[in-house]
Amino acid sequence: MSTLETPAPTSGHDAAPARPRWQVVLVRPETMTLILLILGIFAGGLLSPFFLDISYILRSFTLYSEFAMVALVLTMVIIAGEIDLSPAANMALSACIFAWLQQAGVPIPAAVAVGLASGLAMGALNAFMVIGLQLPSIIVTIGTLTLYRGLAQVIAGDKSIRVPEWFIGIDKIMVAGIPLPVVLFVVVALVLGIVLGGTIFGRQIYQVGTSEVAxxxxxxxxxxxxxxxxxLVGLVAATAGIMTASRLGSVRYDLGLGGELQMVLMAMLGGTYIFGGRGTILGTFLAAWLLVIVSTGMIVANVLPAVQLVVLGALLIVSIIATNFIYSRTQR
Amino acid sequence: MNALRSILLRREAGIAVMIVLFCLAVGAFKPQFLTLDQLRIILLLTPLIMIAAMGQMMVIVARHVDLSIGSILGFSAMVSGMLYRFDIDWFGFDVPWWTGIPLSIAVGAVLGLINGLLIQLFRLPAIIVTLGTLSLYRGMTFIISNAKQIDRQWIPSELKGLSQTSPILGIPWIIFIAFGVALLAYVFLNHTRVGRQIYAIGSNPTAAPLRGIKVTQVTLLVFTISGALAGLAGILYASRWGFVNPSNTGSGFEFQVIAAVVIGGVSINGGVGTVLGTVLGVLLLGCVAAALPLLGIPGTSQAAIYGAVILIALVIDRTVRRQGIVGLRRVRA
Incomplete structure (x- = not known):
C-alpha cells in the first residue's frame, strides 16, 4: 500500500494527505471490538438458540456487570498513564466491611455508607503512594492488592458473612425489563463517556496520559x-463490591478473586492503549459485552472452567498485541 | 570509622538491623523465638521463596516484573507430578525419582521464555503479559491434571526426603539447595558479563543498546531464568508439602516473592539490587511468618501483613535510595 505514496516534501505541514474517513473509522480499535462482538453473537446464535434471547444475555451480563463498571473507570486511569490492579481486592474488602458491620447490628444504610467510604479511602491510599510518593502505580497496586485482600481475610476469616434476606437480589430487580446492575452499568458508561469525550477534564486526561510533562x-x-x-476507582469498586454482596447473598474474602484480570482485559479488548493517552469508554463498553458473550458462549458450550482461564489469559495477550499493532499503524 | 560508615551506608545493613530488631522484639514477648529450633523453622519456611526470589530479583533489576511465577510453579510441579503418577509403564522402565527436578526446571524455563518472547518481541509491558500468562498457565495446570490433585503416595519418598533428611547439622537438603541457588545467582550477577549487563539494562534501557548490549537476548535470558527457578521451586514444593494441587499450588506465591524482593532493597526502578539484600528480605519475611503463630496472630492475617510489608518497603526504598540508612535521618530532619 506504500507504493502509491510519494516521497515526503522537505517542508510543509500538509505533506501527508488526510486519510479517508472510512479508513479512520475502520482502523479504530473499537471498530474491531464491535466486529468481534457481532461475530460473537452470530457464532453464539449458531451454537445455541439461547443467544437470540436478549433477556438471557442480559441476565448473564449481571454476573459481569460489577467488574464491567469498574473497568470503565479503570479505562480512564489507564488513559491517564497509570494502572490500578487493586479494585478487585477493594471490592472484597469494602464488601467485607459492609457485611461485617451490618452483622454487628449497624443499620444497612450506615453500613453501606461506611463500605463506600472505605472504598474511597483505599483509592486515596493508592493515590497517596502513586502521586504523593511518586512510586510506580504497577508495583504500588500489587502491594495494595495483597493488603486489601489480606485485610478482607482478616475481617471475614474463612467464613462467609450472610446479608439480610431483603438486601439480596439486586440482579432480580428489573427496570423496564432490564436487570438493575445492567442499567447501572449503562448509566455509568454514559456519564463517564460524556466526561471523557466531551469535557475539558476528559481531554486533560488524554493529555496527561500522552505526555505528563507536556x-x-x-x-x-x-x-x-x-x-x-x-x-473514583475506589468508590466505584466499593459500589461494585456491595452490589456483588447483594447478588450473591453472602460475602467471603475471596469475592471477586482474580477480577483484576477481567477488568484489565475489558479495557484492553476495548482498545485502550496500555501506555496511556488513547482509548475510549465506548470501547470498554463494547468489550464488556464481548467478554460476556464469549464467557457465556463457553459456558453454554460446556467448556471447562480451566479452559476458560486459558482463553481469558490468551485473549488478554492477543488483544494487547492487536491494539498496539493498530496504534503503531495509525500513528501520525 | 570509615569502614563502619561504609557498611552502614549499604542498603543491606538496614534490612539486617530490621531483622535483628524484629527478632529481639518478638523474643522479648516470647523467649522461645530466640532458640535454634525456631531458626530451623524460619529456615524451612523460606527455601521456595528464596529460589524464586533470585529469579524475580533479576527480572525487577532489568526493570520488568513477573507475576506468573506462581502459576509456573504450579504447572511445572504438576508436570512432574503427572510423571510420577503415570511412571509405572513409561517405556517399560521405572523413571528415576530425580527426573522431576530437571523436568520441572525445563518446563519452567520454557514458560518463562514464552513470557520473555511476548514481552520483548511485541514490546509489551511485562505486568500485563504476565497477568495474562498467570491465568493461562493456571488454566493449563487444570487441563493437564484433569483438575485432580497429585496425592502423597505418588511423590517419591526420596524427593520428599530432600526436605526431611539432612546431610549435616540437621539442616535439610532443601535449605542447602536454596542457598546454593543464591550463591550461583551472586556469582552470575556480579562476576559475569551478562550479569552486569542486566544491571545496565535496568539502569538505563535507552543507553544499554548503545553500549552494545543485546537487550533482547539478555531480557529473554532473565525471564527464562526466572521461569526455570520457579520450576525448581515447583518440584521442591512437591518435596516439601508432598502433594501438588492444581488450584492451591503456587497460588499467591508471586506476592510473597515480590514482597521479599522489594524488602530486600531491589529497586522497582531497575538497576539496583543485590543477592545479599534479597536473601535478607526473604529471611525477614520468614521471621515474620514464623512469629505470627507464636504471637497468637491467626494465619489469615498473613496476606495482609505481606501487603503492608510491600508498601512499607516501597516507602523505605524511596527514602533510602542511594543513601543507605543514613538517608532516613536526613529526611526526618
Whole structure:
C-alpha cells in the first residue's frame, strides 16, 4: 500500500494527505471490538438458540456487570498513564466491611455508607503512594492488592458473612425489563463517556496520559486529575463490591478473586492503549459485552472452567498485541 | 570509622538491623523465638521463596516484573507430578525419582521464555503479559491434571526426603539447595558479563543498546531464568508439602516473592539490587511468618501483613535510595 505514496516534501505541514474517513473509522480499535462482538453473537446464535434471547444475555451480563463498571473507570486511569490492579481486592474488602458491620447490628444504610467510604479511602491510599510518593502505580497496586485482600481475610476469616434476606437480589430487580446492575452499568458508561469525550477534564486526561510533562507545562494539574481518578476507582469498586454482596447473598474474602484480570482485559479488548493517552469508554463498553458473550458462549458450550482461564489469559495477550499493532499503524 | 560508615551506608545493613530488631522484639514477648529450633523453622519456611526470589530479583533489576511465577510453579510441579503418577509403564522402565527436578526446571524455563518472547518481541509491558500468562498457565495446570490433585503416595519418598533428611547439622537438603541457588545467582550477577549487563539494562534501557548490549537476548535470558527457578521451586514444593494441587499450588506465591524482593532493597526502578539484600528480605519475611503463630496472630492475617510489608518497603526504598540508612535521618530532619 506504500507504493502509491510519494516521497515526503522537505517542508510543509500538509505533506501527508488526510486519510479517508472510512479508513479512520475502520482502523479504530473499537471498530474491531464491535466486529468481534457481532461475530460473537452470530457464532453464539449458531451454537445455541439461547443467544437470540436478549433477556438471557442480559441476565448473564449481571454476573459481569460489577467488574464491567469498574473497568470503565479503570479505562480512564489507564488513559491517564497509570494502572490500578487493586479494585478487585477493594471490592472484597469494602464488601467485607459492609457485611461485617451490618452483622454487628449497624443499620444497612450506615453500613453501606461506611463500605463506600472505605472504598474511597483505599483509592486515596493508592493515590497517596502513586502521586504523593511518586512510586510506580504497577508495583504500588500489587502491594495494595495483597493488603486489601489480606485485610478482607482478616475481617471475614474463612467464613462467609450472610446479608439480610431483603438486601439480596439486586440482579432480580428489573427496570423496564432490564436487570438493575445492567442499567447501572449503562448509566455509568454514559456519564463517564460524556466526561471523557466531551469535557475539558476528559481531554486533560488524554493529555496527561500522552505526555505528563507536556501536560504540566500546559498548566494541567496532572496530580489532581490522577487523584480524582484513583478516588473514583475506589468508590466505584466499593459500589461494585456491595452490589456483588447483594447478588450473591453472602460475602467471603475471596469475592471477586482474580477480577483484576477481567477488568484489565475489558479495557484492553476495548482498545485502550496500555501506555496511556488513547482509548475510549465506548470501547470498554463494547468489550464488556464481548467478554460476556464469549464467557457465556463457553459456558453454554460446556467448556471447562480451566479452559476458560486459558482463553481469558490468551485473549488478554492477543488483544494487547492487536491494539498496539493498530496504534503503531495509525500513528501520525 | 570509615569502614563502619561504609557498611552502614549499604542498603543491606538496614534490612539486617530490621531483622535483628524484629527478632529481639518478638523474643522479648516470647523467649522461645530466640532458640535454634525456631531458626530451623524460619529456615524451612523460606527455601521456595528464596529460589524464586533470585529469579524475580533479576527480572525487577532489568526493570520488568513477573507475576506468573506462581502459576509456573504450579504447572511445572504438576508436570512432574503427572510423571510420577503415570511412571509405572513409561517405556517399560521405572523413571528415576530425580527426573522431576530437571523436568520441572525445563518446563519452567520454557514458560518463562514464552513470557520473555511476548514481552520483548511485541514490546509489551511485562505486568500485563504476565497477568495474562498467570491465568493461562493456571488454566493449563487444570487441563493437564484433569483438575485432580497429585496425592502423597505418588511423590517419591526420596524427593520428599530432600526436605526431611539432612546431610549435616540437621539442616535439610532443601535449605542447602536454596542457598546454593543464591550463591550461583551472586556469582552470575556480579562476576559475569551478562550479569552486569542486566544491571545496565535496568539502569538505563535507552543507553544499554548503545553500549552494545543485546537487550533482547539478555531480557529473554532473565525471564527464562526466572521461569526455570520457579520450576525448581515447583518440584521442591512437591518435596516439601508432598502433594501438588492444581488450584492451591503456587497460588499467591508471586506476592510473597515480590514482597521479599522489594524488602530486600531491589529497586522497582531497575538497576539496583543485590543477592545479599534479597536473601535478607526473604529471611525477614520468614521471621515474620514464623512469629505470627507464636504471637497468637491467626494465619489469615498473613496476606495482609505481606501487603503492608510491600508498601512499607516501597516507602523505605524511596527514602533510602542511594543513601543507605543514613538517608532516613536526613529526611526526618
Amino acid at each position: 501536560a504540566r507545562h500546559a498548566g494541567i494539574r496532572a496530580a489532581r486529575i490522577k487523584l480524582v481518578l484513583f478516588l
